[in-house]
Amino acid sequence: MDKWKAFIIALGMLQLMNCQDMKKKDDMPMPTYDVQISHPWNNYLITPIEDKIITLEGVPAGLPYGSSSGTWGDSGKGFTEQSGTPVGADIVYFSRYEDTFYHLKADFPKDKVIELVERAYANNESDSSDEPLKEFISIKEEPDYYEKYNKAGMTYYKFGTLVFGFAPKGMVAVWLKFGYVSLQLGEFQAEVVKEDKKYADKLFSKISQTREEIKKNMFIPDVSSKEWKNYQKRYFWVPHITSENKEFRLFKTQLEYYNGEREIMLRPWIIKPPVKERAVPKEITFFWETGKGQAYEGRAFFNWESVNEVLEKAGKDFKLNIKVAPDNSNMEIMINDQKVPADSIRIYQSDLKFKESY
Template sequence: MDKWKALIIALGMLQLINCQEMKKNDTPMPTYEVQISHPWNNYMITPVEDKIITLEGVPAGLPYGSSSGTWGDSGKGFTEQSGTPVGADIVYFSRYEDTFYHLKADFPKDKVLDMVQRAYANNESDSSEEPLKEFISIKDEPDYYEKYNKFGMSYYKFGTLVFGFAPKGMVVVWFRYGYVSVQLGEFQAEVVKDDTKYADKLFSKISQTREEIKQRMFIPDASPEEWKNYQKRYSWAPYISSENKAFRLFRTQAEYYNGEKEIMLRPWGIKPPLKERAIPKEISFFWETGKGQSFEGRAFFNWKKVNEQFEKSGKDFKLDLKIAPDNNSMEILINNQPVLVDSTRIYQSDVKFKESY
């Protein structure tokens, strides 16, 4: 009898351990908004049939209507979708090309599973003194929200799936975490040769005819070359410094031509690591040199000019943004050579940080 009791207890303990292990590995299903973006308003596309393929088999899709906004940001929200996105099956009409395309894409599964478990730091934490990281794993830190976001949002989990549609069937997908946007990949849609079925379906629902849209919107020389070029990456990092001994850098945020966005906070943002980054479109940063001496700087970049310099700068390099000791100007250099920028600006700032003077 004692043996049976021991066996029952052992089986009970094993079941408890298995339940605990399952609970540990049972991560919530991702929920997110979906956006459909384009480079400019004259590059509009309209989905006809759409399906976001999810790992769990949960139905998910695109928002109703046509693309909007700018590259990587439609500017519109949409009812939340659920399920881990591992692919897309989309038929859409490119209004300016008078062409139907079919995107049948499998997303890189391992990359998706990694990215949906991330939460990226957007702001300092008011509820934790632990040093911030660029991102954390919510699987490893399931209590992250209570720990870091108790008194205000610091770490943002995956919250927006963004599609970008460029000419000739070029499609790019980003995962967004608050402000931070990370590219998942680039995909290629194919021309639908026999489009009668899709044309009938689309034009039966809208007031314009196909010929009217073509007369008004057709761009005969539409090319994806510009957005293909924006995909170029180099191993580099922005380094912001000053000879003013009281200089304290707090926050850097960068917007890149490929649609990605990055935030760098203390401590890692003081000397951010080298990694593959696209050409910057705009870099903004906040610093102080004493009480009442708080500033925001901005630098705006021209893709063609900067890309020419990046190509000649070697494998690993720093983009140095050097602020004058009096905080009135800055110079931007690569390997001690001036970088041609569109403009730079410096403003007084009233933004406060934990280590502010």
């Protein structure tokens, strides 16, 4: 009888532990994050008038005070943290260079948002864990990830920044950032506010400039969102970086795309990264070694029109091959048998150290 009691107690404790473990996984805290408002460049300035970020939990969240800044997909500014899973936006803003008020009413893809906010993306090697890195992990499945991987320095970054990008003619893009890594949530269309007196009165009562003065100084005729619409084009491809030098070891690749996204590859998946839908690359930076004291950083900068022309003809599931010279002095960039034009190619000595460094 005592054995049965002990068995039942042990079984109950096991069930309790399982329930607590499940509860630990399910009780995800609300995400907290900075919000940025970006634009293509400073001539394309917009100013929010009314703003609301719709959250899954129903908690209030909004845009930072002031106007847009920075570059496409990165305002370069951090502000007071907001809380709640962002699933939509309701924003009225004034496009100064168009002399036009726009209203953005957008529903974000909820399932995609929930999936992304439960991830943490690898940005660097871990000094506190020898477990092989993945492109991303589930913080729901690994609630102790911070202590495990980030104890001696940041490796995995959870969702930390929500970025809005405002292009001409009401085009708005939204990104989620995980440290350096940036993923586009979607592209949305704001509508012109035809009866704008209410918003004009609200804006111009708070600033020293009049609407006429802003139009005189900032108006740009015949603007178009075509350039940023083009940047949305994607192709199924993968970077493939090699060398005929038998001692070549590739450690890290950073890719910046024209659509505002950013990607990091590390060992082990950098050796054979997956083919997936990617935009046209703007800049590729990578780090490698060919022996002790032979550590390098390579950079390639691209023009969208030139590279897109090659990508359009490349078919599907292709490699962008970057072949480093055996003496590390130069690199060749090819897709299939066609050379990919680069605006600039640079190679520097590097002092970065990796776990598998010589």
